Amino acid sequence: MKLRVLSDYPAIVVLFIWMLGPLIATIYYSLIRYNLLNPRIKGFAGIENYEFLLTDFVFTDSIYNSIQLLGSIIGITVVLGLLISYLLDQDLYGGRLLQLVIISPFFVMPTVSALIWKNLLMHPVNGYFTYLLGLFGLPPIDWFADIPLGSIIIIVSWNWLPFAVLVFITAQQSMSLEIKEASKMDGAGHLAFFFQIYLPHLGKAIGAVVMIQMIFHLNIFAEIFTTTTGGPGTQTTNLAFLVYRKALLDFDIGGASAGGIISIVFANIVAIFLLRMIAKNMNSD
Amino acid sequence: MGSINLVGVSKSFGDVLVIPSVDLEVNEGEFVVFVGPSGSGKSTLLRLIAGLEEVSKGRIEFNGQDMTNLAPAKRGLAMVFQSYALYPHMSVRENIGFPLKMAGMPKSEIAAKVQEAAKILNLSEYLERKPRQLSGGQRQRVAIGRAIVRQPKAFLFDEPLSNLDAALRINMRLEIMELHQQLKTTMIYVTHDQVEAMTMADKIVVLDHGNIEQVGSPLDLYRAPDNLFVAGFIGAPKMNFLTGGEASRHNATTIGVRPEHVQISKSSGLWTGKVGVSEHLGSDTFLHVNVEGQQAPLTVRTDGEVQLNYGETIYLSPEEDKVHKFDNNGKAIR
């Protein structure tokens, strides 16, 4: 019994402080007038910061952009991830090596992937894509000017596709060989097997991939920071970047904190579903 | 040295009462088997004795001394687990020596003890191997070796043979019995297999739903079961139960006849029936006979060479002095 006192308390205490301290501070800051550049702006603001933020078109844009980023990236990674992991589940030549090759992008840090894509691939003059388009006689695309949000979606999807593949591969390993053989005996082809057996079996894994990506992609930051810095205009400003801009570029701590609280509320809506799923999973052990 | 006394022991997990109240005496040197179906509380009872579970109410005494709240390691008991619970990162030598090392015994002494135990258990050649390099039977021996070296006051076995195949199980059964003869130490052995119970035990404790149904020697339980549960659980194949007119003829609600206590005849007998499937074991044949007026077919043991066809009519008579009678509570009428 003594062992417990010695063991899980440090973890719980530090996490408790880590969670509660900044949260309370953020709530506090979001309720006051606080600008680092102008100390004369001070005092209790009430919900003023929230009001100001909610009526700001940049905020509505950023919410819209956040949702668009989330939806597109998750859609792309889940669909492609399922197809690729199904393919990898077939007995391919060099399958193990191929798996390593395919999951590699996941270990590329976001700043590197953003820069590589921005410069080496998507550059309107010297980029590889421009060259490819030229081969087909197509005009070059100025990716970050013409489809800025789309470009970021492509980059993040490339980064995270391997995660989906990795999770699906792990999940499909728990499918017994006997089920596969039984379905072959029953005359199921690739299509029937994919939809009737493979997808239902991976249901839980798909749920996990969707929710975990939701939590991570709500906070997409480095890719925007290194490529478009939120522009052109507000076209690639998401909630995370908006908070950063308000705090560290406009020095409006109150407004930024209000944005932070809103993103916490956002994340918690997702988190409740994820935690429920995990708690349920623990019961079934 | 090793008498164990349970006084009003009860155990609940949360709101679930697993063992209502158990009183039991285990005498020194006895081989006691706890037997019962799964969920009967037999393993829980063993774990309470081991100290791996805390007793909710009641007392556990060793040699008359209260040990209810003593830590498992302080009770001087050794346990052999169903999964053997060998330490996978240690060699056989280290596994067997571990309890002695924990007790702070000098190295040379440990080495000698391990050698001795290994010799008894035919493990001398395998001392440097890791558990994963051993067969199931060898792992079982290592687990027993680890128990022996401590010279415990009593051995506890928790379904130790259930992970072995049938042939090996019979072998290990004999080895454990042999061990008991040599060491004369108290042993408590948990199993769901009534054959193991019958063949190994000095004393069988039949458990159901956390209650002791009957305690006695194997033959006591076979000859005079206290109730329907024990009657049905001990003996293979199972005792036949008959109700209705046949039972009331004996002034009972239910009567029971073991398959080996029924005579068959092709011409006349007390009951008329039709032969169903028959199981030929070579030495014996078990016939399943559908008797008029009884729902379940009766099992009858007869000699191995008998030839009867499916659907043939035969006549059965029980040996009257071997008929067991039970009242409407399932209790034996004597």
Place this chain on the structure above:
Amino acid sequence: MKSNRVLLSILGWVIGFIIFFPILWMVMASLKTEIEAVATPPSFFFIPTLENYFVVQNRSDYLNYAWNSIVISVFATLLAILIAVPASYSFAFRPTKRTKFKLVWILSTKMMPPVGVLIPMYLFYKNMGLLDTHLGLILIYTLMNLPIVIWVLYTYFKDIPQEILEAAQMECDDLLKIFLYILLPLSKSAIFSTSLLSIVLIWNESFWSLNLTAFEAAPLTAFISSYSSPEGLFWAKLSAASTLAILPIMFLGWVTQKQMVKGLTLGAVK
């Protein structure tokens, strides 16, 4: 059947090539001269040179950043493991009614978006003089990774059969001895691979590193983003630096892919 397998394999490798291409192209660019790197049409055949790597090295900041990445990820991982191991042990081997609640709660701290708490952390760090220090990032990464480390270790420890622990309990009364002789040796590899996972995650984290560091303690994520030169003049050097930044961690990533899934899905997928 056989021709089917060949076709599927070709399809698989083509997809693999497309997915891997950006990395391949980056490594190729790092071996070109700056002029070749921006050439249109792109040059596929060139005489590889390691010059860019030497230049990146010689600018010497690179080593500074790389060193920061190593110091921060290693120490934050050690600290997280140190706190997590005893916690996970008690969750796995001495569960109580509240264990499940505690575990889920620990996880929920991971769900908090960093932007939500950026302001107080930034101000707090500024007041405490922790901005742009190793200690500052080590602390934040320890806390950030603690839930994942606890969970991964917990799922590993739970795979250690309960009966082994009970057998040890029958033979030894001293929990510390059981810990040292039985549990620790049994979970060496679990702790090791969890540490690798944690290092990978910290190495690539770029929200806090971009916001809380400038130069002194800035890790590679921040270094690379500062490398964003305006008009493609230094693509080859950027590629060389990027290659140096991701290759070691990619190897670690290949080794730890299983833990990666366990850690990132928090045990929901096995």
